[in-house]
Amino acid sequence: MELAEIDDDIEAFLVDSYENLDRIERDIIQLEKDGGNGEELVRIYRSLHTIKGNCGFLPFPKLEALAHSAESLLSSLRDRNLAITPQIISTLLQTIDSIREMLSVIAATRQESDRDYTALTQTLTALQQPQPDTVTSPSAPIGESVESLDSDIASESHIRVHVGLLERVMNLVGELVLARNQVMGLSAKLKDNSLNTACQRLNLITGELQEQVMKTRLQPINSIWQKFPRLIRDLAIASGKQVEVEMLGVDTEIDKSMIAAIKDPLTHLIRNCIDHGIESPAERTAQGKPSLAKISLRAFHESGKVNIEISDDGRGINLERLKQRAQQLGLITANQAQTMSDSQAIDLIFLPGFSTSEQVTSLSGRGVGMDVVKTNIEKINGIIEIESQSGKGTKFKIKMPLTLTIIPALIVTSSGERYAIPQVNLQELIRLEVESATQQIERIYDVPVYRLRGDLIPLVYLHQVLQTQENSSNLETLSIVILQVDNYRFGLVVDTIEDILDIVVKPLGQQLNMICLFAGATILGDGKVGLIIDVVGLAKQAGVSQKQQQLVSKSGGEIPDAESDRQMILLFTGPEAAPMGIPLTKALRLEKIPATAVEKVANQYVFRHHSQILPLIDLHNIFSDRHHRELELTTETLEIAIVAPHPNVTVGLVVDRIVDIVAEPLTITGIPSRPGILFCTVIQGKITEIIDIDAVIQIANPYLLSASYGS
Incomplete structure (x- = not known):
């Protein structure tokens, strides 16, 4: 046999063996928990x-x-010649660890190591001899079920594909997305209807292909969670505690690269729960709690993100003790301890060097860990939050994107260069007239701020952080991007805001890795390179957290109210060029599509938006006195505001022209002028009708609301 064939056989052997070991380890833990129902023993044996x-x-x-x-020991257990004891469980787990160690040596050297495993083999042989106090009553041996007999037969619906091949396919799809963006940009310039139709089709196919290829990279989170029952068992025994684990959402899928990134942070959080959170059995019994503590792992998808929650039912976090310990370590002053909020006090555990343990143990006390956890989660554009109740337990909540390869991002410009901001950090956009910006942007304690619906938002000027030349002399508007970092917000002032695109993340070169302001680069529609801003790194570089604390501490919480309560309003023209608007909180996205992309299902106009089919409502057919307009016969490009008046209701409003997004006090100055209008108000000197989105949907198609609520 040739060396290449032997190498392929070894690779296949390693893959199969690792899968078997993971299955064996899970079954051994379950065996210890319930004493074995027979199926676990059969699976381990096989x-x-x-x-x-x-x-x-x-x-x-x-x-x-x-x-x-x-295998011989399992045969005796399976035949009921032996009873399951803690010593047998521990020896089996030790055997699994040893086999895994042997496999790692084989993977690296293609041959076995020189280590002697004779002692472990002898222990396994000795355990096969029945002891007087462990012999069980004779019973029929456990037979193998049809299901277990069929487990060796590979399912015809699955094939095994090398990860390297998937990576190459993913890279090619990324290049296709870039090419799609370039073609779409060219189509917008040429304004050719036939080209627009072809580009719309290309856009849909590329989006669907991207979605399907992304799914090939997804893995259930159970691929790392399956290691945790063993970890929790060993840590509980080492610390003299009794702990059971509950896992919910084990089938929640996440990108393979993200799984590798969160394995260590999740492991540390579990160690933290057992060491700091969970009490000893005696302490729990004295408090009226069951001696058996519980750690819960929960994963689910929400708002396009992966949410992971790790909670325990232990003692919770003592905020006063946190403050005292932080002062002992010199991390905060007594003044800061008195003025900080509960959320700020909990965040102390993320400070480098912080630990509540007085002595160093095998589990904790070295002052490293939680700061690394936060840093690693932020590297993948995730956030971590903590909820805790004294005496009831602590919950760690992690939110992160599904993938880091292709992400939606906002394209902005500053000093003539374009940058991408990940949409996961984006909250809202504000555009101010340059003439009025000087009045609306205030300086409080030398910090530039913008008052957003009563909240003071510190501002950061991108050109100042990047130390580039200011390019605002020829700008008519000032653009502010409101970003969320941890539990505070700040406004990033840029020259212009262009669009939201799906971008392909390219890693930075080794020479640029030390720059904390950028998370990578992408190729834009015109073929030029745009840098992707690391929002967390930008906030740290600009000292946003210190500015936020400065505003709160110096003002003592008494910041004067604004003259009016402003709201963000999306302005557009409706039928007969009527000025109309809706609150921006109801709008998800603005789109331009060729009318040829509109389809009709029964009597409802629809269009395909990524993986969704969204109903369209033409405002001409709601408010115009003219004849009913047929969208499929319209030749021009349609401007659409995608709105979501309720969490489970999303529709597209076809408008004549998107005008602006403004911050204005939404004051009622007139009664509704016609059905579908909430009220009238004056915005920028014009009487503007504020649309009642629910009423418009009811007029257009009542079924859209009734079907969404199941009524």
């Missing part, structure tokens, strides 16, 4: 038998001998 059998085709005698000894 998996060990598979590993031993595969060794027969390869020169790995040590591994074969160890697997054979463990």
